[in-house]
Amino acid sequence: MKRIVLRPDYCIGCRSCEAACRSMFKGEARIRHGEVTADTLLPQGCRHCEEPLCAAACPFQVIVRNPETGVVRKSDFHCVGCRSCALACPFGVIQPALVRHMSQKCTLCSDRPEGPRCVQTCPTGALQFVEEEKLTEKRAGVAFAVRSVHGRRL
């Protein structure tokens, strides 16, 4: 099961991830930059939660988590644009703005074997698409340690 992780040490705030997503979906990006501090915008995308609240909130069970891949997907065909998912998301990453009367949600670019476009396009490699197990290993080490944005390692 792979996840998108962010290395804040490398993020330069260029918003290429957002641009790649917007370029794919020709309109609304599904990964957006949000404020971490007053001076710091970092990309914030869908976490593909193990127990997704967006799925629980959806009145038509349009959002479903695939237990094998871990991807939380939304069926555009059945979405009525009620925005319940956007309100329920604890990370605020599902945009309330509707596109063609539907809310927009990250699919981890399941159509691409190479992985999500935002990761592929990231100029500095700040976004990475890694196996969850590997991530847990690395969390104890250095590579993915989260640092204060203003206290970059020197």
Next chain:
Amino acid sequence: MTQPTRTTCPFCLNGCTSGVEFNGVEHKMHYFTDAEVNQGRLCPRGNSASIVIDHRDRLCRPLLDGRDTTWLEAEALVRRWLSEVKPEELGIVYSRGRAADEIRRLHGLAQELGTPNLACGHIEPENAFNYRLEGVPDATLADIESAKTMLLVGDVFSTSPVASWRILEARYKDRKNRMVVVDSVRTRQAGFAHVFVQVRPGTEPFALVALAALIDPKVAPAVEVDRYAALAGVKRQGLEAAAAMLGPSVPGFVGSAMHTGRVHHPALHSLASQLVAKASTKPFTGFRETELPFGPMRFSDLRKAMGDGKLRMLFWTGGLFPSSYGDLLPETAKVERLVATSIFKPDPPVTGLVLPMTAELERASVGRSYWGSIERSPLASPLSGTRAFGRVLEWFGQAVEKSEATVSPSGVGEVLAMATRAAELARADGELLLVGEKKAIGLRGFHDSEDEVSIGRADAARFGVSGRNYLRVKSPTAEREFRVRVTDGVPHGVLLVGVNVHSNRCLFPLVEDELTGEVTVPPVGVTMEKTERVPVAGGENLSVWA
């Protein structure tokens, strides 16, 4: 889905490989991970290639005074207009979007037609990287990768985000590696620096000349370091710390960037950055979106000629489209016969003839990147209804390629003399200075509205504004209402706005650089007032949710 087409991205000089694939309805971006320069990475500008190709506002018919016309009628009109004006009454302006070979043909055309009025209309300060200091080599990819110390002047990361990948890799490669940033705004890039020299807006050259003198007094002799440091608003100790890191014995490079609303004297900015490179025996790169040679006539002189009514016909090709900048270039309205080229529908409509061109992405060309020469192949078929630039040039004449004039490299003495002159011209800024912030964004509808103005905490307290308020900012040329954003990154007495959108660019008047006579867009003194608009509910700063 068709096989992806592959080319070198034309949106900046980093030379990234980009590609698109066509699914029968629209183009999608394709990322080539085997590309040497970018390994599939693209900045927002590069990612907008597919959007540009498919954009619904692409122009596909000639327009005469805003109304559709045919190519046959357009050709007849151009030929008639040409017969009605004398050669000296014809002006030709080229800007970004024109390839090197096309510019050479324009130079040949101007010579053939006998008009001296050929000027480069790319008014972004970055074009001043045409000014080179003798004896300073260009940095290579290997120089960046093996750098142990680096100096970045201005916001290099925003100008070329993909180039920042290698710079950051070099910065993190060894704990002893050092990065120095000289800029007037504490940008994201400054957060990566070991030493950040925050200068007063537009005074980078003073700090750089002082820095060069500290690194090697033989290269920049008789420079009053304390005076120049004071002019830049920095302490000598900060410059000494930076000079210690940039010693000549350590391999590295110097990179510089500049853009609208950030620098007073672009040529001096370029040369002073190279002076530091020379003092520290490092190669240099001027990070920029495009490289256009100057024309035989300065754009400022061509503006004057237009204003004086000496030009009766104007052929404008490339970016900085007259319709977009009509309020900044009111002189264009005085020309009776305007022929312009565009890839998008002009908004507002233009009085004159507008010809739909094949986009950069739809034609082959050769050029240069920071790292060497490049060849571009078409990414998509030309949009139906558009024409290649060369076919339009044929209406004007034979247009044989002629090599353009180049600026001869300057010596150290000239740079120091320019710095002395700039120091004499330096004047106290007004109470509030508006500076610009440019990001590598895509084209048309691919960026935010840029309706926020950033202000420092101390100034916010002084003027009694917070993130809930709106401000009306008045410059000599325009005024606009902004939401307030309170931040630590902006120095005292400075307001910061994005300059990617036209409504904000209009706040910055075009002025003539006193050192070179070239048109430039420096920071501008403004006034501001709190508006009566109802404050926004919520936190101090607005997030993307607001």
